[in-house]
Amino acid sequence: xxxxxxxxxxxxxxxxxxxxxxxxxxxxxxxxxxxxxxxxxxxxxxxxxxxxxxxxxxxxxxxxxxxxxxxxxxxxxxxxxxxxxxxxxxxxxxxxxxxxxxxxxxxxxxxxxxxxxxxxxxxxxxxxxxxxxxxxxxxxxxxxxxxxxxxxxxxxxxxxxxxxxxxxxxxxxxxxxxxxxxxxxxxxxxxxxxxxxxxxxxxxxxxxxxxxxxxxxxxxxxxxxxxxxxxxxxxxxxxxxxxxxxxxxxxxxxxxxxxxxxxxxxxxxxxxxxxxxxxxxxxxxxxxxxxxxxxxxxxxxxxxxxxxxxxxxxxxxxxxxxxxxxxxxxxxxxxxxxxxxxxxxxxxxxxxxxxxxxxxxxxxxxxxxxxxxxxxxxxxxxxxxxxxxxxxxxxxxxxxxxxxxxxxxxxxxxxxxxxxxxxxxxxxxxxxxxxxxxxxxxxxxxxxxxxxxxxxxxx
Numbered sequence: 228x229x230x231x232x233x234x235x236x237x238x239x240x241x242x243x244x245x246x247x248x249x250x251x252x253x254x255x256x257x258x259x260x261x262x263x264x265x266x267x268x269x270x271x272x273x274x275x276x277x278x279x280x281x282x283x284x285x286x287x288x289x290x291x292x293x294x295x296x297x298x299x300x301x302x303x304x305x306x307x308x309x310x311x312x313x314x315x316x317x318x319x320x321x322x323x324x325x326x327x328x329x330x331x332x333x334x335x336x337x338x339x340x341x342x343x344x345x346x347x348x349x350x351x352x353x354x355x356x357x358x359x360x361x362x363x364x365x366x367x368x369x370x371x372x373x374x375x376x377x378x379x380x381x382x383x384x385x386x387x388x389x390x391x392x393x394x395x396x397x398x399x400x401x402x403x404x405x406x407x408x409x410x411x412x413x414x415x416x417x418x419x420x421x422x423x424x425x426x427x428x429x430x431x432x433x434x435x436x437x438x439x440x441x442x443x444x445x446x447x448x449x450x451x452x453x454x455x456x457x458x459x460x461x462x463x464x465x466x467x468x469x470x471x472x473x474x475x476x477x478x479x480x481x482x483x484x485x486x487x488x489x490x491x492x493x494x495x496x497x498x499x500x501x502x503x504x505x506x507x508x509x510x511x512x513x514x515x516x517x518x519x520x521x522x523x524x525x526x527x528x529x530x531x532x533x534x535x536x537x538x539x540x541x542x543x544x545x546x547x548x549x550x551x552x553x554x555x556x557x558x559x560x561x562x563x564x565x566x567x568x569x570x571x572x573x574x575x576x577x578x579x580x581x582x583x584x585x586x587x588x589x590x591x592x593x594x595x596x597x598x599x600x601x602x603x604x605x606x607x608x609x610x611x612x613x614x615x616x617x618x619x620x621x622x623x624x625x626x627x628x629x630x631x632x633x634x635x636x637x638x639x640x641x642x643x644x645x646x647x648x649x650x651x652x653x654x655x656x657x658x659x660x661x662x663x664x665x666x667x668x669x670x671x672x673x674x675x676x677x678x679x680x681x682x683x684x685x686x
Contacts, residue, residue: 252511252512253506253507253511253512254458254487254488254489254506254507254509254510254511254512254515255489255505255506255507256489256490256491256496256499256505256507257488257489257490257491258488258490258491258685258686259486259488259669259670260485260488260669261613261614261669261672261673261685263568263575263610263614264602264606264609264610264613264614264676264680265600265602265606265609265610265676265677265680266676266680266683266684266685266686267568267577267685267686268683268684268685268686269600269680269683270575270576270577270598270599270600271598271599271600272597272598272599274574274598274599274600274601275576275596275597275598275599277574277599277600277601278571278572278574278576278594278596278599279594280574281344281571281572281573281574281601282339282342282343282344282345282571282572283342283343283344284343284344284572285343285344286344286348286559286572289572289573291573294553294557294558294559295351295352295553295558295559296345296348296349296350296351296558296559296561297350297351297352297353297354297550297553297554297558297559297560297561298350298352298353298354298375298379298560298561298562298563299353299354299356299560299561299562299563299567299568299569300332300353300354300355300356300360300371300375300563300564300567301315301356301357301358301562301563301564301565301566301567302355302356302357302358302359302360302362302363302564303315303316303317303328303357303358303564303565303566303582304316304317304318304320304325304357304358304359304362304363305317305318305357305358305359305362305392305430306318306359306362306392306394306395306430307428307429307430308428308494309427309428309429309494310427310428310460310493310494310495310498311427311428311456311459311460311487311488311489311493311494311495312428312493312494313490313491313492313493314357314358314566315358315565315566315580316357316358316359317358317582320582324582325363325367326367327586328564328565328582328586329367329370329371329374331585331586331589331590331595332371332563332564333371333374333375333378334589334590334592335563335564335589335594335595336374336375336378336379336561336563337378338589338592338593338594339561339563339594340378340379344559344571344572345379345561345571348379349379349380349381349382349383349384350379350381350383350384350561351383351384351385351386351549351553351558352384352385352386352387352388352549352550352553352558353375353381353384353386353387353388354387354388354389354550355387355388355389355390356390357390359390359391359392359395359415360389360390360391361389361390361391361392361395361396361400361404362392362395364400365399365400365403365404368400368403368404368407369403369407372407372408381408384408385547385549386410386411386547386549386550387407387408387409387410387411388409388410388411388413388549388550389404389407389409389411389412389413390413390415391404391412391413391414391415391439392415392430392431393414393415393416393431393435393436393438393439393440394430394431394432394435395430395431396435396439396442396443398442401439401442401443401446402446405443405446405447405448409448410448410449410450411448411449411450411451411452411548412443412448412450412451412452413452413453413454413483414436414439414440414443414451414452414453414454414479415454416436416453416454416455416474417429417454417455417456417459418455418456418459418462418466418470419433419436419469419470419473419474420433420466420469420470421433422461423459423460423461423462423466426460426461427459427460428494437477440453440477440479449480449545450480450481450546450547451479451480451481452479452480452481452482452483453474453477453479453481453482453483454483454484454485455470455471455474455482455483455484455485455522456484456485456486456487457484457485457486457487457510457515457518457519457522458486458487458509458510458514458515458518459487459509460495460508460509462509462510462518464518467518467521467522468521471521471522471525471526472525474522474526475525475526475529478541479541480540480541480542480545480546481534481538481539481540481541481546481548482522482526482531482538482539482540483537483538484519484522484523484537484538484539485537486512486515486516486519487509487510487515489507489509490686495507495508495509512667512670516666516667519666520662520666522539523539523662526539527539533619533665534548534618535548535551535617535618535619536617536618536619536665536666536668536669537617554570554614555611555614555615555617555618556611556615557607557611558570559571559572562576562577562578563578564578564585565578565579565580565581565582565585565595566578566579566580566581566585573601573602573607574599574600574601575599575600575601575602576596576597576598576599576600577596577597577598577599578595578596578597579595579596579597580597604630605677606677607630608626608630608632608637609675609676609677611626611629611630612626612634612637612638612675613672613675613676616658616660616668616672616675617668617669617672619659619660619665620657620658620659620660621634621657621658622656622657623635623653623656623657623658624656634658635653635658638675641674641675642658644674645660645664645671645674649661649663650663650664650667650671651664
């Protein structure tokens with residue numbers, strides 16, 4: 228999995244969530260991961276006309292530099308729904324429904340490609356997320372990507388990233404994915420223990436991980452990433468250490484590690500609710516942070532560099548996360564597919580989060596946008612600052628030049644709080660989180676939110 232871009236609406240969330248929860252606590256239901264700003268709960272249907280206005284403006288018409296353009300394609304199909312999954316996915320669609328969906332994605336893309344905001348631009352990066360993009364057959368993938376390239380050529384793209392579930396990767400399909408131009412293959416490993424994979428609802432097994440990884444290496448993918456999740460149901464200290472050992476033995480180009488959270492629209496939460504339980508049956512936050520710290524230390528000892536709160540990379544000179552870095556620096560993101568989140572011409576938007584309404588809107592020749600929001604200048608500053616804080620450090624000069632105010636001045640109170648708590652230092656041009664702060668950065672980021680967004684529901 229990756230940084231979330233397709234959250235579905237929460238089920239019966241509490242009216243308010245604390246901006247900074249207690250330092251040590253068990254895992255309870257709720258969204259923890261900060262993937263955008265302002266919070267999604269502030270995006271509204273009545274703001275959708277703002278996106279239409281943005282699409283009618285040529286890039287740079289607002290006086291700001293023309294940002295890079297990225298494309299996100301949501302593939303919402305899976306073999307199984309993981310018990311911790313909060314993305315919009317479907318496990319019951321046949322080949323005809325899938326073809327209808329791919330046709331809708333291409334039709335949606337054609338609408339965007341004809342607008343002044345997009346016409347003639349070439350994407351800098353492309354990301355296929357899910358769900359499970361590798362659920363599609365080789366022929367379905369070719370049909371989709373050929374159609375996308377015909378509308379906006381990819382010849383200048385720096386990165387084409389593709390999420391994959393190991394059990395869906397036959398040799399034939401891996402070869403096809405490589406031929407499509409994918410530069411970063413992200414394997415949703417999550418864990419190497421078959422029992423833990425099964426009890427958490429994963430569809431693949433450990434033998435499929437090793438087979439898929441080995442053949443992907445033979446095919447010469449420029450970057451292979453492995454995703455892990457710390458704190459899955461029934462995870463143990465001994466098993467987590469073995470997962471880290473096996474990861475290092477494979478020597479992927481990068482490793483992404485997330486700490487298990489339990490949003491309201493997950494199978495785990497539904498079970499908790501049915502049983503009247505408040506605490507999720509997963510590791511507490513202190514344990515999860517300790518396990519990620521252990522993994523980072525082991526990876527560093529094996530020659531990896533810690534590149535963000537979630538990633539370790541083997542070779543910083545050649546291993547990049549273009550999608551992440553461009554998005555966190557204010558790139559345009561043209562998001563396609565059911566429930567996907569995008570950002571164009573200064574306006575955030577999300578598509579309809581159910582399959583049939585999404586198809587119906589596109590088949591009627593309309594954009595399937597469900598809600599939107601145009602951030603103010605102050606909100607744009609906060610958004611970019613909190614997202615880049617996930618890298619562990621930010622440059623004062625960068626933000627001063629881009630937004631006209633030193634972040635040390637803009638965020639004086641929040642920086643003082645985190646400095647006093649021992650998470651952060653400011654030295655010359657650099658605002659830097661230490662390892663303890665980096666391990667719980669998503670818990671700390673709401674401290675930088677504007678007052679109207681503090682203590683409010685995130686999703």
